[in-house]
Amino acid sequence: MAFTLATWNINSVRLREPIVRRLLEEEAPDILCLQECKSPVEKIPLDGFRALGYGHMIARGQKGYNGVAILSRLPLEDVGDKDFADLGHARHVAARLENGVIIHNFYVPAGGDIPDRDKNEKFGQKLDYLTGMRDWFHSDRPEKSILVGDLNIAPREDDVWSHKQLLKVVSHTPIEVEHMAETQDAGKWVDITRQDIPDGNLYSWWSYRARDWDAADKGRRLDHVWATPDISNAGHSSRILRAARGWEKPSDHAPVFATFDI
């Protein structure tokens, strides 16, 4: 069996229903993980997705902020969620496929503007959230698992448009990259996107504030697909659908894809 999975920070699933449907119609991933749905679960426009063959959804939501959802053509079982750093936010949900593979969908806190936990509480919460993830994966080592989502960190020099200019910008600071590496190590997670595309600049997010995001191309790779070592060799065909950043009323993130032969 093979399945294709996509992860996309959608920045309001209700406002973005037309382009979610477009992605499902044109790209037809078996599973679509969404972040920043900004909607209670009961207000997610499921009917429109169900009509396209996506009859299964596992989600966590809240009014106005955060929110994660896993849409699927394949049956899913809800296997719970975590609230790292006790934020009370809907930032994680996990589901199990019939083949036993577990999918974790994460929306890691963005962390505010100032990369100093003494001056900016949100930055501390981001680091604490990552530490919570690390400790969980350390104590309960994941197996046959895929982790996707907006992790709000671009770890490599070629994951940002300018390593030097972003060293003090939240999302690419050394302390965040270190926290992310510890989280990744704790679960022995393999970065599937970089396993498939090891060289060259790779971005999944471009700010709304740029005059011309495409021409300026000041992107960052904030959205990730990881897998545990027991299934990492099954992952292939990774890609980022940059074109979706230019669709009508776009999200500021582009969807990231990977296929697994399991």
Added chain:
DNA sequence: ATGGTAGGTCTCCTA
């Protein structure tokens, strides 16, 4: 060095 855009909403907070 600064300000730029977008979404949801208890018109300011978050990204």
